[in-house]
Amino acid sequence: MNKMNRFTKLQREVISAGRCTSCGACTTFCPRMTRVRSQPNSQTITGLFKGHRTRVSCDECDICYNVCPGSPELDRELLKEQVIGDMRPRILAARINNQKLHKLTHDGGAATAITQQMLSNGQKVAVTVKDKTYPLKTLHTTLRALDEATSAAGTRYGTTPNVLSLHERPDCFIGLGCHTTAIRRAEAEGLIKPPVLIGLFCMRNINYQNLLKILAQVGVNREDATKIRIEENQVKIRTRDDKDNVTIPLEEVSSLFRDECRFCPDPTAELADISIGSIGTEDKWSTIVIRTKRGADLINKLEENGTITTTDEVDSGAIERLIKLKSQ
Structure with a gap:
């Protein structure tokens, strides 16, 4: 040493x-x-x-x-070989069939479908949720009851130390590529037998303190801001009454994002059992990448019991372009 x-x-x-x-x-x-x-x-x-x-x-x-x-x-390639093996990833489009939950989700609700399945089996799921007082602030927690599934539905932008949720011994962990990489490294060190790992696509994450400054600049109280969307080169901030919604060109709020994310080479959470995003699929569908047998078994179960609908209609080239863009 x-x-x-x-x-x-x-x-x-x-x-x-x-x-x-x-x-x-x-x-x-x-x-x-x-x-x-x-x-x-x-x-x-x-x-x-x-x-x-x-x-x-x-x-x-x-x-x-x-x-x-x-x-x-x-050494990411060595780690991947150690914990994932040589299984070839399978890419699908998926959509949750529960219409109530689908309306709460950002895209197809695949992560919510997995959460629902796990909770219905009496299993624990580590997720990111929003703070009740300040909705754009994110927190890590572990869900235990089926009626809690809605609290984790939808996209959350924010930096949270989700790996700490392992203290709760969850059966499933939903997080970003940095989280799943850390857990896989711990697995390779012999420190843990990991839960089912669900990795979410992520190009860069939000600096919450800088988000508060931006909210102040546009005249939105942090307790009134309920949702943030980043799409079409715009940052869209939604408020409680929808009267003071704000749209800001992405180029004007570059400080919103964490500088640390520029070092990340993994926008698609390649060390997870299942990776989930929206790149390459139509609106209201999720892109899922099945990377392990454990991930394949879970998706097969969701298909068989009617929790999700899947298709092969995915633009895999879009995913490859995303990975290339992140590596630049």
Whole structure:
């Protein structure tokens, strides 16, 4: 191991270098770390595995660095080979058949369909939800009851340390590529047997503090802003009464997005069991990429019990262009 202890290395190469995604992985798996003002901090014994290596100094431990998705030393192809194998991805278009839930979703509601299926089986699902007071603020939580499925329906933009939800031992985890990469790294380290991983397409995420500044500039109170959509090179902010809706050209609010996201090479969550997005499919449909046998079994079950409808009508070239664009 390098003479520099791994937390110091994490600070220098990830946190101070502007590569930290705030995914929560290091503070989930390292027994000595916590979060201070949304940043990893090594000061308190905590972590998913309480007692694990607590008597080992940072000079003898490498957990925090080895689970970090922002590490410049990460070999993604090797990790993919270790945890995914050589299964060829299958790409489909999917749409949830529950019309009530479909109306609440951004596109086809595939992630909501999976949430519904898991909860109906009595399983727990880790998701991102909106804050009840400030709807554009995102929170990570674990759902346990079927009637909670609606709380996670629809698209959420925001940076949340979702990996911390593993403390709740969920059966299914829905997050971004940075989250699923961190969990797969932990799996490769032998730290965890991961839940079913659902990865959401993501080009870049929102800086909530900068979002608040933009809301102030356009005269919208943060408690009144209920939804944000990013499409057609525009940022669309919806308010509670729909009277003060705002549309802003994307080029005018570049500060809205996290600088850290520019380092991410994975817009399609390629280490998930199933990846979900909207690129390449028609309006009101979801694009799903099945990457593992576990993912295939889940989608087959959803098809068989009528939870979703699927087709092969997907423009896979659009997905390839998205990946190429992110790598530039």
